[in-house]
Amino acid sequence: MYRFWDSLTLPILKAVKPHTIIEVGAWRGENTKRLWGFCRDNAASLHIIDPAPLFALEDICGKSRSEKIFLHKKMSLDVLPEICPFDVVLIDGDHNWYTVYQELKLLNKLTKKNKTLFPLMLFHDTSWPYARRDQYYNPEAIPEEFRQKHDRRGMLPGCLGLTNPGFNSSDNNAVCEGGARNGVLTAIEDFLNETKEMFHFYTIPAFHGYGIIISDARLKSCPALQEVLLSLLPAESVRLLIADLEKNRLDIQANFIKKGHLAEEYRRSLTALETQIQKLQQTVTLRDQAISQKEKIIAENEQTLRNANTAIEEKNQIAAKISDEVADKNKIIAENEQALCKANIAIEEKDQAIEKIQGQVSQKEEIIAQIHDEIFEKDKIIAQGEQTLCKANITVAEKNQIIEKMHSEISQRDKRLQETSKTLTDIKASMVRKNREIHHYRRELFSVYSSKSWRYMIPFRKIGSGGRRLVDILHQSKVRAVIKRVYYTLPGFLRNRQTIENLKNNFKDKETAD
Secondary structure: OHHHHHHHHHHHHHHHOOOEEEEEOOOOOHHHHHHHHHHHHHOOEEEEEOOOOOOOHHHHHOOOOOOOEEEEOOOHHHHHHHOOOOOEEEEOOOOOHHHHHHHHHHHHHHHHHHOOOOOEEEEEOOOOOOOOOOEEOOHHHOOHHHOOOEEOOEEOOOOOOOEOOOEOOOOEEEOOOOOOOOOHHHHHHHHHHHOOOOEEEEEEOOOOOEEEEEEHHHHHHOHHHHHHHHHHOOOHHHHHHHHHHHHHHHHHHHHHHHHHHHHHHHHHHHHHHHHHHHHHHHHHHHHHHHHHHHHHHHHHHHHHHHHHHHHHHHHHHHHHHHHHHHHHOOOOHHHHHHHHHHHHHHHHHHHHHHHHHHHHHHHHHHHHHHHHHHHHHHHHHHHHHHHHHHHHHHHHHHHHHHHHHHHHHHHHHHHHHHHHHHHHHHHHHHHHHHHHHHHHHHHHHHHHHOOHHHHHOHHHHOOOOOOHHHHHHHHOOOHHHHHHHHHHHHHHHHHHHHHHHHHHHHHHHHHHHO
């Protein structure tokens, strides 16, 4: 609603010059800050009604609190009877037929009861999407017979049902658009059709709609408001042009929402592909490590075979030399035969060494098989870890639900504390009133005791039962003066004594009543 501040709301408020403004539905406080600036400059009071605002009162008026601004964290239908009188009411709260209709009926009833003018009403969302469709912030707060079938899905211009993607897809929106008891504009029209009083209703189809309701009596009593409305409200042709521009704006925004939804889907698919690529890269690295280990083992085996071949070649060379020597030296055949036997033994030892090397190769292959088994077991452990993470996420969600319940209990306790503080202030006020009454009675008693007739009767109250004081007065020369004194002061004394008794009785009656 803050988009209309400079063009509509501020000129209307300057023309009306309100003493009390009520804002129903503040959300993030963007319009509230502007309202408080106007109230501060014009010595007006501001009442903010929102059960769950997204700001603190210090964010609006600063650390120095003012006695002109109030924040009511309750439903509007519970708070409005406590605020009276009021001049301007801004409605931008729960966008459904029941709430808006009941707010209008309640304001009309309160103005009739207090014999005041119906307030100037400023509405938001009198155009699409909530002109003919209900929205519920808390569906359980709406009676079932007035509650439309709803769902958490979005809306698109020209689509009577709900769809995803769409506008406000996270809110509880009515499934179907149109029909009886459905939407903000329907509630306003039903109220104006049922009431017998004369009202003027204006609507501007821009930024989801801006509505104005003015009673005929208020309009006649404020000529400045008539001039402002004539200068601000557009002609029918301009109004149709604004409606077309709003339709184009909504179409552009709907296309933007669709593209954003597609971009979000692409982003999700990309993240899924990236996770798959990371897993494949991990698998490839593990396999590369296993292959590198196998290559090392093969290289060691090849080196062992090369060493064996070189040894065999050396032995062959020795055997060739021995055969040459045998051919050349027949004399030492026996010695050569013995050398050949020794060479054969050495060859057998080398063969045994080669067999040992082959056994080592087989052992290395068994080690490779064990490594494969360990890799399979580690994959199992990773799967178990993923299951544990899923369970932990479920536990976190349950704890979040418990925290939300605790927040609701804390808000209920805050409400009880506010009611208790209000009761204490009432008791203090009654004590102050009693102290004033006691002071008043003391002053009246003092005036009575200090009167002339009471002072003159003091000597006669001191006379004893035997009348000795009266005999002394009669023997004096001032007997005539004393008799004259008694004659003039006795009626006044009797009147004052009766007045004192009446005051005491009244004070006792009031004490028993309190």
